[in-house]
Amino acid sequence: MNKMDLKKLSIGSWCQIGHPANAEILAKAGFSWLALDCEHGEAGDSDIGNFCRAVRPFDCIPLIRVKENSVMAIRRALDLGAAGVIVPLIETPAEAEQAVRAAHYPPRGVRGFAWQRANNWGSEFDAYANEFKPVVIAMIERKAAVERIDGIMAVEGVDGCFIGPYDMSGSYGIPGQTGHRIVQDACLKVAESCRNRNKAAGQHIVTPTHEAVELAIRQGFTFLALGMDSYFLGNGARQTLEMLKS
Numbered sequence: 001m002n003k004m005d006l007k008k009l010s011i012g013s014w015c016q017i018g019h020p021a022n023a024e025i026l027a028k029a030g031f032s033w034l035a036l037d038c039e040h041g042e043a044g045d046s047d048i049g050n051f052c053r054a055v056r057p058f059d060c061i062p063l064i065r066v067k068e069n070s071v072m073a074i075r076r077a078l079d080l081g082a083a084g085v086i087v088p089l090i091e092t093p094a095e096a097e098q099a100v101r102a103a104h105y106p107p108r109g110v111r112g113f114a115w116q117r118a119n120n121w122g123s124e125f126d127a128y129a130n131e132f133k134p135v136v137i138a139m140i141e142r143k144a145a146v147e148r149i150d151g152i153m154a155v156e157g158v159d160g161c162f163i164g165p166y167d168m169s170g171s172y173g174i175p176g177q178t179g180h181r182i183v184q185d186a187c188l189k190v191a192e193s194c195r196n197r198n199k200a201a202g203q204h205i206v207t208p209t210h211e212a213v214e215l216a217i218r219q220g221f222t223f224l225a226l227g228m229d230s231y232f233l234g235n236g237a238r239q240t241l242e243m244l245k246s
């Protein structure tokens with residue numbers, strides 16, 4: 001399986017509801033990657049395999065935002081067929097290194113070998129063990145992480161970062177003010193560090209507008225998640241009801 005080219009502009013989205021139909025609809029709509037949110041969403045471990053099954057037929061790359069930076073959360077996501085993991089709340093180079101080690105087989109890491117969905121239940125064991133290159137994305141969403149960004153991006157095996165704007169704004173004491181100058185300055189600092197290390201800069205634009213997407217691209221972000229299933233559903237429903245009023 002080829003590694004994603006995260007340095008070219010790629011537009012993905014987010015699934016907070018575990019049902020694979022949501023992922024299938026978004027994959028079919030044309031997003032080039034999707035992340036299943038096991039941190040804040042309804043999805044659990046048992047939804048990961050079906051999420052991957054739903055999106056692969058559409059050439060859409062399945063990623064998992066794991067519930068935490070743990071060996072088992074990362075192992076389960078990859079064993080069930082994800083191309084990579086987005087790891088929340090990374091604050092230090094040591095935490096980033098821990099995530100990379102969880103995602104890689106020995107000697108680089110500590111991932112366990114087994115027959116599992118990712119290697120076609122063992123029938124492609126050798127090819128998968130030798131060729132699979134996990135995508136590992138560190139979520140940068142706290143002030144402490146921004147302050148250590150160069151060290152985090154220097155960790156070998158971290159492919160890039162992904163900004164969580166809500167946690168980021170919260171960590172600066174202005175929760176929800178994602179467009180605030182302080183948050184935008186933090187985003188710029190992170191994008192610059194990625195550029196210097198030749199790593200991908202990503203960002204979740206939870207409520208996408210033309211201006212927000214344009215700004216992110218201008219700032220150097222290439223790996224963008226736009227919206228999420230729950231947002232599209234709620235927003236579409238509200239817009240439809242509003243239309244009736246006018």
Ligand code: 3PY
Nearest residue numbers: 141164165166167204
């Ligand atoms: C955040 O905004 O903190 C997120 O994690 C979005 O996915």
Ligand code: MG
Nearest residue numbers: 141164166167
């Ligand atoms: Mg977050």
